[in-house]
Amino acid sequence: MRVDEATTEAVKDDVAPAPLRRRKAHIRETNEAHLLACAEAVFAERGLEGASTAMIAERAGLPKANLHYYFPTKLALYRRVLEDLFDDWHRAADTFETSDDPVEAISGYVRTKMELSRRRPLGSKVWASEIIHGAVHMQDILTERVKPWLETRVVVIDQWVARGLLAPIDAQTLLFMIWATTQHYADFDAQIRALKGKRALSQKAFDTATEEVVKLVIRACGAKSPS
């Protein structure tokens, strides 16, 4: 796509014809989205340092300089991937709010998290890799976004315990267990595949695993069945 007669647009006219502006905005939007998706894959496969901008650009079918036109530095691109990931995770986390019944709320959350591991395993890997290597590029997300969410959930779980709906468990430990176990199916899928001797879990096998995890977690909570 060439710029054509609009080259000096910014100088001559602050307001370009609407259709042209829309077209240009559209190009930026799709290119950025495509680069973000390709970056997520390469970062997941190779890590932040193992991934090169050349690899990401090649996967996106663009020259490397083009990538640097949309994202000034590799780190800026990486940050955007992490922010996108948090948004997705946060939407999933809202499932927790849907019910005041602990069994329903917790099993719903576990299912949503497993579904997220299934739907976006590469993203989960980028997130995990970043934390493993010290979370240096996402301290703000953790303290400003994840921490407040966690604290409200702990309060809710503590109340369930106080009302005798759950065994006297530590809420944070429970949430860590749910995160660790559900994300294990995304992050450690290479190990799971090697140990099961399979190429990948089928949708059916994944659904079965989901229900097994739900069963284990619900029993771990010592939830009184809602009789």
Next chain:
Amino acid sequence: MRVDEATTEAVKDDVAPAPLRRRKAHIRETNEAHLLACAEAVFAERGLEGASTAMIAERAGLPKANLHYYFPTKLALYRRVLEDLFDDWHRAADTFETSDDPVEAISGYVRTKMELSRRRPLGSKVWASEIIHGAVHMQDILTERVKPWLETRVVVIDQWVARGLLAPIDAQTLLFMIWATTQHYADFDAQIRALKGKRALSQKAFDTATEEVVKLVIRACGAKSPS
């Protein structure tokens, strides 16, 4: 340490004076061990590609060329770190054999795994990072060493279920949950620290977390208490 008159040792004499050979072997041993420890730390902090041989050598207080004298390539060093790690993990895994009582065996295993996360968090991170990025450098360890171990443990757990000592759980899912949760305390410690707003878990806080995890896992198994 210089080679001195022993430079042509291999040509002139297959059997050097015992004390000299022992001293030289000792140098190699300590330097290799020291390099392995430093490599584990740098690989954990930066990942395979993020770590440079220069950083590892500097941390070990040796010139880079010296590192390449002991380990021909960065990948060979990395492999050795992974193999060391497996040996440690495998020793910990043996705890499982100590008892035929499921509650005792499983809670003992969980405690040992938590202790391993406490004692060697850097190693756990190297292991996790390698798997997240596809486990390309440890396929053989997974299929030849971890898989057989897992299969024997699945048999034992299935027998406990058949004997009615545990609820009807899927053994593999249970083991994945134990791995994921216990290793979470090593691999995701940066996240845990950010969420708890603390520098690090004290020994006491870690022991408390351990007992919470044991409680959750044992309840998840639906173990009949050994009354």
Next chain:
DNA sequence: GTCTATAGACGGATAGAC
């Protein structure tokens, strides 16, 4: 066995034509 110096490849980022 130790260490300096450097070869050779590759990475991130930019200049500047179109």
Next chain:
DNA sequence: GTCTATCCGTCTATAGAC
């Protein structure tokens, strides 16, 4: 907005003196 050519830094690995 696109893309070629290129700068400059860093990385792995080795040569070769001591």
